[in-house]
Amino acid sequence: MRRGFLIDMDGVLYRGTEPIPGAVEVIKEMVKNQVPFLFLTNNSQRTRRDIVTKLRRIGFPVEEKHVFTSALATAQFVAHQKPNGTAFVIGEGGLLTALHHHSFSIVDSNPDYVIVGEGRTMTLEVIESAVKMIMNGAKLIATNMDPNCPTQDGIRPGCGAIVRMLESATGRTAFSAGKPSPVMFRAARKELDLRTEETVMIGDTMETDILGGVQMGYKTVLVLSGGTRQEDVANFPYQPDLVLPSIADLLDSKLFTPEPPASFEDRVTVPASALV
Numbered sequence: 001m002r003r004g005f006l007i008d009m010d011g012v013l014y015r016g017t018e019p020i021p022g023a024v025e026v027i028k029e030m031v032k033n034q035v036p037f038l039f040l041t042n043n044s045q046r047t048r049r050d051i052v053t054k055l056r057r058i059g060f061p062v063e064e065k066h067v068f069t070s071a072l073a074t075a076q077f078v079a080h081q082k083p084n085g086t087a088f089v090i091g092e093g094g095l096l097t098a099l100h101h102h103s104f105s106i107v108d109s110n111p112d113y114v115i116v117g118e119g120r121t122m123t124l125e126v127i128e129s130a131v132k133m134i135m136n137g138a139k140l141i142a143t144n145m146d147p148n149c150p151t152q153d154g155i156r157p158g159c160g161a162i163v164r165m166l167e168s169a170t171g172r173t174a175f176s177a178g179k180p181s182p183v184m185f186r187a188a189r190k191e192l193d194l195r196t197e198e199t200v201m202i203g204d205t206m207e208t209d210i211l212g213g214v215q216m217g218y219k220t221v222l223v224l225s226g227g228t229r230q231e232d233v234a235n236f237p238y239q240p241d242l243v244l245p246s247i248a249d250l251l252d253s254k255l256f257t258p259e260p261p262a263s264f265e266d267r268v269t270v271p272a273s274a275l276v
């Protein structure tokens with residue numbers, strides 16, 4: 001069966017600025033065999049180009065088409081809900097670029113949406129403005145609900161922490177388009193033109209990567225190179241289809257079966273009438 005892969009990044013492909021041993025070789029094998037794959041990240045801070053630059057510098061042979069972020073999923077969602085809409089944004093370049101690409105305008109007053117992503121430039125003044133806009137009718141959207149973000153120096157508050165503050169202040173509940181939301185998982189699958197049964201999600205986090213994949217009916221692979229330990233897995237009511245020490249072990253699994261090149265007969269169909 002044809003397979004395509006949705007792959008989490010931090011903890012699966014790399015830690016900090018170092019690739020996980022064997023990860024680069026796996027991606028090179030996918031590129032060589034034309035296996036469809038897409039990197040999924042809940043971090044909305046960076047653009048596709050920024051992420052590709054980082055990945056190339058540490059050895060991954062990828063292009064912008066191989067990256068899909070929660071910013072892109074969010075922009076697609078709100079553009080479908082309200083074409084040519086407006087947004088007050090708490091976030092950075094990746095989210096702003098995605099919204100502009102989908103014909104959204106960024107405003108400082110009377111927005112259709114307050115959209116929250118990752119960033120390090122948030123102030124209490126910005127939060128106060130967002131609260132007033134939400135109370136005046138703007139809809140609250142989160143690129144993801146991750147409470148913190150891993151960094152080389154430890155964790156810092158994530159998008160989810162900021163959103164919880166806004167929810168508490170306004171009494172309104174945010175809608176999130178990022179993992180584990182079906183919005184992001186479905187959009188990513190469509191990017192690869194895959195069917196549900198052809199899609200495999202690889203991640204290191206049970207609460208986002210594996211939960212989202214299970215809810216969508218995808219095959220799921222948990223790797224233990226990130227934040228989840230083997231003994232943690234049994235605590236969840238849903239289980240991955242496969243647990244691997246790292247993505248480097250994927251090539252030896254039954255899930256990685258690249259399709260052989262099509263034969264001449266498969267590629268060329270001659271009408272029966274032409275043989276008469």
